[in-house]
């Protein structure tokens with residue numbers, strides 16, 4: 001299975017579908033990433049706070065895939081925000097992953113109350129300027145926090161990785177991203193196992209295509225232009241989640257899916273989330 005790339009504003013290409021490893025322990029991440037790479041995934045989304053960068057790194061090395069075929073993302077955690085701390089956190093992530101560079105480095109949460117995200121962004125700009133990272137972006141940024149970065153900084157974030165799924169479609173954020181050349185990357189693309197995949201409407205569409213609800217949800221993301229990073233530790237689901245390039249949804253399917261938005265997030269609110 002070959003995953004198509006999308007272009008980022010800085011000219012780099014990113015696979016439109018990758019593999020997420022949130023809440024996967026270090027050893028389990030090693031085996032899950034190995035299965036993912038065997039199934040054709042080349043983009044892996046981790047974060048220092050996930051505590052599995054070493055396991056991910058072991059799987060990458062064991063695969064013997066050329067580094068340039070991989071697209072590796074990690075994120076600076078809240079307690080490492082600030083210019084110098086972020087530069088140190090980046091080097092620590094590289095060490096744990098056993099890599100010379102990352103393809104994408106993100107600020108994990110803006111934490112507007114602490115007001116350190118612009119300074120933190122400056123550190124990411126420095127890493128990019130020095131050729132230490134290919135692309136830089138943010139995660140969980142809102143319109144006001146993104147606007148401030150756009151106003152005060154030099155580099156436009158290549159992506160904003162946000163909670164997004166058919167139950168929480170984020171039309172406003174997607175429109176803002178589109179207007180500024182920022183790629184929308186969806187976390188919890190399958191709704192994190194909170195009932196989305198049992199939705200009767202999703203099930204009906206899945207039946208009509210001879211596909212699974214998870215594949216329909218992922219197809220919806222791809223067709224509206226999102227980058228997706230579904231997670232699973234189950235080999236059959238890892239294979240199922242990348243097998244989404246051989247069919248298309250109909251306009252009626254897209255309309256039904258578009259009407260599933262409940263406007264309620266499952267995860268924390270980025271306006272107030274400040275946990276270390």
Ligand code: NAD
Pocket residue numbers: 019020021022023045046108139140161162186187188189190191192193197212214215229230231232233237238240241
């Ligand atoms: P997800 O929407 O990918 O859901 C994962 C869960 O869905 C699995 O644990 C499993 O229970 C279920 N699932 C997976 N494939 C399935 C299938 N084919 N059939 C049935 N059930 C299936 O949620 P997620 O892991 O939270 O998000 C994906 C990735 O996004 C994470 O692993 C992580 O890399 C990233 N993420 C980022 C942030 C952030 O703040 N930036 C937050 C959460 C997640």
